[in-house]
Amino acid sequence: MIKATSLVKCFGDFTALSALTTEIHKGSIYGLVGSNGSGKSTFLRLIAGVYMPDGGTIEIDGQPVFENTQIKDKTFFVADDLYFLPQSNMNDMAKFYKSIYSTFSEEKYAKLCTIFPLDPRKKINTFSKGMKRQAAIIMGLASQPDLLLLDEAFDGLDPIIRGAVRKLLSDEIASRDMTVIITSHNLRELEDLCDHVGLLHKGEIMFEREIDELKLGFCKVHAAFNPMIPLEEFKKDLSIMQISATGSLINMVVRGISSEVSEYLLEKGALFAEGVPLTLEEVFIHEMEAVGYDYNNIIF
Numbered sequence: 001m002i003k004a005t006s007l008v009k010c011f012g013d014f015t016a017l018s019a020l021t022t023e024i025h026k027g028s029i030y031g032l033v034g035s036n037g038s039g040k041s042t043f044l045r046l047i048a049g050v051y052m053p054d055g056g057t058i059e060i061d062g063q064p065v066f067e068n069t070q071i072k073d074k075t076f077f078v079a080d081d082l083y084f085l086p087q088s089n090m091n092d093m094a095k096f097y098k099s100i101y102s103t104f105s106e107e108k109y110a111k112l113c114t115i116f117p118l119d120p121r122k123k124i125n126t127f128s129k130g131m132k133r134q135a136a137i138i139m140g141l142a143s144q145p146d147l148l149l150l151d152e153a154f155d156g157l158d159p160i161i162r163g164a165v166r167k168l169l170s171d172e173i174a175s176r177d178m179t180v181i182i183t184s185h186n187l188r189e190l191e192d193l194c195d196h197v198g199l200l201h202k203g204e205i206m207f208e209r210e211i212d213e214l215k216l217g218f219c220k221v222h223a224a225f226n227p228m229i230p231l232e233e234f235k236k237d238l239s240i241m242q243i244s245a246t247g248s249l250i251n252m253v254v255r256g257i258s259s260e261v262s263e264y265l266l267e268k269g270a271l272f273a274e275g276v277p278l279t280l281e282e283v284f285i286h287e288m289e290a291v292g293y294d295y296n297n298i299i300f
């Protein structure tokens with residue numbers, strides 16, 4: 001488990017992370033969302049043991065990570081500014097990582113080279129931005145770390161590659177309990193990938209949730225009434241986050257289970273009532289509003 005407790009990181013007199021506290025469980029895919037400059041890369045660098053904390057602690061399985069070679073051997077960091085040896089191709093980089101990571105698997109590397117459409121003998125500096133990201137992800141997966149840190153790793157990946165990476169990550173997690181932390185400034189990017197999401201704002205985790213729990217907690221329901229019932233009527237019986245009416249149609253976001261809410265609306269005389277899935281972003285907006293934050297002012 002990764003445990004950050006009141007973690008502080010300063011650059012000169014600027015505080016990039018201020019008392020960040022969170023726990024990330026083994027085997028999870030944790031999405032770290034935040035606007036530009038919110039501190040995502042800084043947090044990943046602290047987890048990777050690249051930066052020393054200026055306050056608080058960051059521990060993996062109870063051990064501090066800074067300059068901890070044992071932990072570093074089990075952590076692979078795909079940074080936003082990718083590093084490759086000068087003039088190297090992927091085979092050179094595979095050799096390089098094999099010399100660093102005791103768990104590097106040549107077999108896995110060879111298999112990954114058949115999945116991704118990249119020439120392992122071509123110089124990486126001739127690759128496009130998305131191809132370089134793919135090369136870095138291949139190295140990360142072939143190194144078989146316990147912890148894979150992906151900083152904006154899906155930036156520039158096309159949908160097919162994205163789907164392939166998603167599947168590879170979940171297979172890896174299922175087969176050997178790898179933990180993945182992935183950052184993005186876009187919650188939509190993480191929607192279908194992560195099981196936990198944390199929102200970083202001005203160097204602090206403002207809000208974090210398990211995605212299944214988030215999605216189960218709310219539902220969006222459309223219904224039609226003729227004649228229309230005053231909306232106040234529903235507010236008495238349902239825990240409504242948002243409700244609007246256009247003509248005879250009602251749209252509502254409610255805390256609860258969509259089949260139960262639809263049933264209630266039908267009992268109230270709805271001509272039809274159906275639940276529609278909420279996006280992760282919608283759920284976040286409502287959850288954050290419920291605890292008094294304005295999501296749109298934080299993420300954009």
Ligand SMILES: Nc1ncnc2c1ncn2[C@@H]1O[C@H](COP(=O)(O)OP(=O)(O)OP(=O)(O)O)[C@@H](O)[C@H]1O
Nearest residue numbers: 011014016034035036037038039040041042043185
């Ligand atoms: N080496 C550094 N020296 C000085 N300031 C830094 C340094 N690294 C980060 N910062 C500052 O710390 C803050 C957090 O930066 P960080 O790169 O962690 O943000 P981020 O959330 O990853 O942003 P982005 O989405 O734009 O990549 C920013 O204000 C940044 O300017």
